Amino acid sequence: MLSHLPILQVILPLMAAPSCLIIRKANLVWLFTLMVSFAALAVSILLLQQVHASGPISYQLGGWNAPWGIEYRIDLLNAWVLLIVTALSSAVLTAAHTSVSRELEAGRQTVFYTLYLLCFAGLLGIVATGDAFNVFVFLEISSLSTYALIALGRDRRALWASFQYLIMGTIGATFILIGIGFLYMMTGTLNMADLAAHIPALSESTTVLAAFAFIFVGICLKLALFPLHLWLPNAYSCAPSIVTAFLAATATKVALYLLLRFTFTVFGVDFSLSHLPLDTLLIGLGLVGVFAASTVAIYQANIKRMLAFSSVAQIGYMVVGIGIGTATALQATLLHLFNHALMKGGLFLALAGLVYQLGGSRIEHFLGLGRTMPWTMAAIVVGGISLIGMPLTVGFVSKWYLIAAAIEQQLWWVAVLVVLGSLLAVAYIWRLVEAAYFQRPVNDTVKEAPLGILLPAWLLIAANLYFGIDTRLPVEVTAAAAQFLFGGAAP
Amino acid sequence: MIDSLLSGISGLLLGLGCFFMLTGAIGVLRFPDFYTRMHAAGVTDTLATFLIITGLMLTAGWSLALFKLGLILLFIFFTSPTASHALARSAQHCELKLPEQSSASDPRSPTSTESPPPPAMPTETITTLERD
C-alpha cells in the first residue's frame, strides 16, 4: 500500500466527500471529515519521509506511462506543501464543529463539510499532480467549492464577495487554460516533466512567452498578488470563520506552490528568472504589495478584513523571496509559506472563537477583551507578534532568511524595506492590543471562547513559538527543497 | 442513372429547403409583430427542415444514417409545431398587444424600439413571467 501513497493522499478526501452526503447527520459528518483529514495528514507525513529518504516518487495513474497518462510526482516541494495543507486542515477542522454549529443553520452543515472536503481534495490534487491540465481540473474543484463555502457566510455581502471571487477566479483559471493550450500547441505534451524537457529549445518562441505570461497572471489572480488581490479581503472577511481560517492557511499557499512549480520546474530557472525580467517584477510587486496592503490594513475596522489585507502583504514577502532568485531566498519563501500558514491559521481560529462569543470581529468588539477573554486575546497577540516577525516566533525565522538572502545579493534596499514593512505590521497589531488591554470592556459578562475552538487555536499558536525556537525541521526540509528546485529544475 | 436522378432530386430538395429557411429568416426580421413573425418562423421552419432532411436522406443511401435522419425528421415534426404552439399560447395568455400599441404603451420595454429585431426565439415570451 505504501507505493500508493501519492494517490491515497488525494483520493481519500475526494471519495469521502460524496460519502458525506450519504451519512447526512451533521455531527457524524464532522467526525468523519475530521478522521479523513487526519488520515490525509498521516499520509502526507509518510510521503515526506519517503521523499526525504529516497527522492521523488512518480505514480502513474491508470497504469499509463507518463506523457500519455497522468502522472503524480511527489518531490520535496510538494511533499512539504502537502504536509502544510493537511496539518492546517486538521487543526482547523478540529475547531470546525463548535464554530460551524453556531454560524450555520443545521440544514446546511452537511453540505458545508462536503464542500470543505472537496475544497481540501482539490487543493491536494493541485499540489500532487505532475500534469499541467490536471492542475486545471483540480483548481476548478477547489475553486468552485471555495465560492460556495464563502457564500455560506451570514452577511449578504458574502454573496457579493463570492460572486466577485468567482468572476476573478474563473478569469484566472481560464488564463491558465490558455497558457496550457499554448504550451501544448508548441510541445505536444501536458506532462510537467516532459514540458520542462521541451521548453528550453523553445525559449525564443513568442507563443511560449505568451504561455508564461498567461499562466503567471492566472496564478497571480488566484494567489492575490498585489494588484490582483481585490477579491481577497471581501472573500475572507465575509466567509464563515472556519472557511476563512482554512483558506488563509492553505489556499494562497497552494497558489504560491503553483507559481513555484511553473516558474521553476516547468519553465525552468533559466527561462523564468534569467530570460525574463521576472525577478525585478516580483520584487517590485511584492514590496509594493507589502506596503500598500499593510497601510490599508491599519485603517480597517473589521479585524477579519484587516488580517485579510495582512495576508496580501505576507504574500508580498513570499513573492519577494522568489524574485531575489537564490536558493536562500527561495528557502525563505518556503519557510514563510509554512510560517504564514501557522500564523494565519492560529489568528483566524482565535477570531473564530471571538465571533462565536461576540457575533462579530469589528474593532469595537475588542474593547477590554484582555480581561474578559484573556486566553483568546493572548493567542491573538502572540499570533500578531509572530506576524510582525519578533524573535522567538516563526515570523522571525522567515524574515531573517529573507533579509539574509537580500543582503547576500547586495540588495540592501530590499532588506531595509522588508524591515520597514514589518513596522507597519506593528501598527495594525498594536491597535488590537490597545483596544483589548488599555480600554474598558463594554460588557463584563463576555465569556472565554469555547475550548473546542480555543485548543486548536492555541495548538497553532504554540506551533508558532515552537518552530520559532526549534527550527530544525522546517529549515532542513526547505533548504533541501530549495536546492532541489535550483538543481533539479533546469536539465 | 438512378444515382444521378437521386442526387438531382436531393439537390433540388436541399435548395428548396434552404430557400424556405431563408425566407423564414427574412420574415422574422421584416414582419411587423410577434404573431406574423412567429408564423414566418414556425411554418417555414417545419417545411424547410422536412425538405432538407429528405434531401439528405436521399443521398444517405441504405444505411444507419438514413434511419437516424428519419428519426430526426419524426422528432422535428413533433417538436417544431409544439414549440410554435407554446409560443402562441403564452403570447395569448399574457394578451400580447400588437406593436403599434405595445412599443408605446409597454412601460416594461422602453428600449424595444431601438433594439434590433429579436432573433428566431421571440423575446416576448418571457414577458409572461414578469407580468403575472
Add this chain to the structure above:
Amino acid sequence: MPAPRIWRHSNRGPVNVLLASHYNYWIVIALMMIGLYMVIAQGNLVKKIIGLNIFQTSVFIFYISVGKVDGAGAPILSAGETLYSNPLPHVLILTAIVVGIATTALALALTIRIKRAYGSIEERDIQAAEDKQDRATPPLPVGQEQ
C-alpha cells in the same frame, strides 16, 4: 521523440498565407477580447456570466483548432482511414466544457441569491448598497479609525 521546431513565418511565404493559416486564431482572439470586455465592462451580473461563457468558449475553439489536421476525419477508428484529428484536445475540452457549465450554474445561483439580498443584479446598485451599509455602522469608539 522529434524535437519540436520553432515556427517562423519568415520562411513561409507572403502575408495572405499568414492570414488564412491563422484565421481561426484571429477570430478566437477577437472572441476572447469580447468575452473579457463583457465580464469587466458590463454592470449586469447575468451579462457578466454570459461574457464569461463567451470567453471560455473562445478558449475551447482555440483548443479544437489546435487539434485540427487538414483532411483528417473525426477520431473514431474506421477501416481504410489513416488520418485522424488529434483526439487529445477534444478530451481536454470535453472536461473544460463541463467545468464551464458548472461555473455558470453556480454563478447563476449566486445571482439569484444576490437579487434576493440586494434587490438588484446591477453591479452599481450592489456597490451602492454596500457603501451605504458601511456608512450605516456606528462611529467607532477607538481613536485610530477614520
Add this chain to the structure above:
Amino acid sequence: MELLLDIALLALLLITAISIAGIKDLLAAAMLAGIYGLLSAGFFMTMGAVDVAFTEAAVGAGISPLLIVLTLALCGRQQRGDRQRAMLALFLVLPVGALLIVATHDMPAFGAADAPAQMHVAPHYIQQSMAEIGIPNIVTSVLASYRGYDTFGEVVVIFTAGLGVLSLLMRSQGIDEPTVEPAPNAQSRDIVLRVIAKVLIAPIMLYALYVQFHGEYGPGGGFQAGVIFAVGFILYGLVFGLDAVRRVASHGLVQFLSAVGVLIYGSVGLLSLASGKSFLDYSALASNPVSGQHIGIIAIELGVGITVAAVMIMIFYLFAAQLRLQPRGPSLTPDHQGTDAGTAHLASQQQGAG
C-alpha cells in the same frame, strides 16, 4: 469547401458575440448565447470534434440558456446602461489582446499535420489505442482510460457545482421540505403540450441510454447521456409541474444519486488499487487487460452518467423551486410555456447533434 464553412461559422460566431455584447435585452442575450453555443457546436463538428460538438450542443445551446432563462425569470430581463467601466475594461482587454496577437506569431499553421501538437503524444493514442483498449472511439479511450483521472475530476467538478447550487438555493429549514403553495395551478393545462411531452419523454430516455452505451463506438458517452436523461425529467417538470416530477424522483433521491455516481467512478479506481495495480488501471478488472479496459470504461461511464443526470435534475429543481418563492405569486404556468419552447429546441438540437 470545408474552409469556407469554417470561415462562415467563425464569422457568424463573431457577429453573435458582438450582438450579445451590445444588446440590452437580457432574454435576447440569453437566446443569442444559445445560438452562440449551437454555432460553436457546428464549428466543432467541422473540425472533426464530434464528441465535443455533441457536448457543446447539449450544454452551450441547451442547459446553459435554460438556466439563464430561469434566472431571468427571477431577476428581470432589462439591463441598465453602464458606461463607467468601459475605459477600464478596454485598458485591461487591449494588453491581453496584444499578448494573444504576439503569441500567434510563432504558432504552427492551422491544420498542419506536422505541428508539434500532432507529433508527440497524440500519435500514440491514434496508433495504439485499438491494441491497448480495443474500442474505436479514440476520444472515449483517452477520456476514460489514458486520462481517466481527469474525467474523475470532471465528475467531481459537476458534483461540486451541484452541491454549491444546493447550498445556495436550498431552503433554510431543510432539504425535503414540502412547498408552501397549493399545486393545482402548477401544471400546464395545455393539452397539446401535455400530449407531446408524454410522447417525447420515452424516446428521449431511450436516446439517452443509446448515447450512454454507444459512446465506445461513436460520439457520446456518460456526460452527454446524463444531460439528455436530465432533459427528459426537465421537460416533464416544465409541463407537468415541479411537484409531479418530484414525485417521480424526489429531491433526496437525486441528491443521493449524485453522490453515488462519483462513488461508482471512485470505486472502480479503488478496485484496481485493491488488486495491486495503479488507481483507475482497468486492466486489473479482468484477466484479459483489454476486456478489463472494456469493463472499466462501461462502469465509469455509468458513474459519469448518473452523477451528471442527477446533478442537472437537482439544479433544475432548485432553480425552479425559487420561482415559487417569488413574492409576485405563482408564475409557474406561464413559465412552463415560456421555457418549454427552449427545451424543445434543446432536445431537437441534441437529436441533431447525435
